[in-house]
Amino acid sequence: TARSFAGWDDSRVACVLLPPMPPDECQQLVSSLSRGRQATGSSVRGLLQFSGGNPQVLRLVLDLAAVSGSTDPQALEHLVDTIAGGDIDMTPARCGPLRQAVDDLRKALPPLGAPQQAMIVPLRLFRGYASIAALGTMGEQWLLPALAGATPAGLRDLLGRLERAGMADDFGSGGYRLHPLLPVMLRPLFDEQYPPGSQAERQV
Numbered sequence: 472t473a474r475s476f477a478g479w480d481d482s483r484v485a486c487v488l489l490p491p492m493p494p495d496e497c498q499q500l501v502s503s504l505s506r507g508r509q510a511t512g513s514s515v516r517g518l519l520q521f522s523g524g525n526p527q528v529l530r531l532v533l534d535l536a537a538v539s540g541s542t543d544p545q546a547l548e549h550l551v552d553t554i555a556g557g558d559i560d561m562t563p564a565r566c567g568p569l570r571q572a573v574d575d576l577r578k579a580l581p582p583l584g585a586p587q588q589a590m591i592v593p594l595r596l597f598r599g600y601a602s603i604a605a606l607g608t609m610g611e612q613w614l615l616p617a618l619a620g621a622t623p624a625g626l627r628d629l630l631g632r633l634e635r636a637g638m639a640d641d642f643g644s645g646g647y648r649l650h651p652l653l654p655v656m657l658r659p660l661f662d663e664q665y666p667p668g669s670q671a672e673r674q675v
Contacts, residue, residue, distance in 0.1 A: 491524025500526060504533045514544035514551070521555050521651055523599065528651045531569050538565045555598050557654030557661075569655075576656050579636045587629055589617035592664050594649060595657035603627055603645035617664070 492500070497519050522528040532551060535541075541550045553559045554569075561570045583591070593609055594601055603626045610618030623645070630647050633639040640648040 492526055493524070494519065497522065497524055497526075497529065500529055501533065504530060505536075514548040517548055517551050521551050521599070523648055523651055525651055527572065531572055535565065535569055539563075554655060555651070557595050557658040559655060561655070569652075573652055573656050576638065576650065576652055579638070580656075581632045581636050583632075586617075588660070589664060590621060590626075590629055591633065592617060592657055592660045595654045595661040597649060598654070599649060599651070601630075601639075601647050601649055603630070 498515070501515055501518065518529065518532060522532070532547075532554065536547050536550055539550070541547050550559075559566070559569070561573070590606075593606065593615060597605070603623050606618060606626050607621060607623065609615050610621045627645070630639055631641070634641055634647070638650045638653055642648060
């Protein structure tokens, strides 16, 4: 099903690039998966924007909505907002497929040293898009220790590594579209680095 093929990497794993689905195809997929029950109004617009044209994410969210009873547009909109913010509780059994997808994403994370891992954790605060300039501001004006002294070249290299792992897409001018599930994956690391109620957490 690959629409384009990038070749093989050093570990002999196929690296396949799948461009985002066009909006009309996404809408058709949502209608098909939800049988029209959730495919109306702002809830679907929010879902399509959140998914970034990722069919796996569309299926995961709609399947979770079905098993959790979030079949009306308002409930679907709330579910999407909860996942997009990385705030969903994945302990219930019904979240098994979503939990597996997040685990797969975590396994794809490239090897990073402690300083670089700390630098990606603030991406948990971004929804859909991030930029080198925004991360630089967090280091210079918010004074986040993890981003203090980060250079544009260093941030570009770090985001480039995430891009090669399928977690971000460079769309030019220092901007990146982030994988929809990245905030969920980074939530445990964020809570560890910025414990709720701590001075560090209030800083962000």
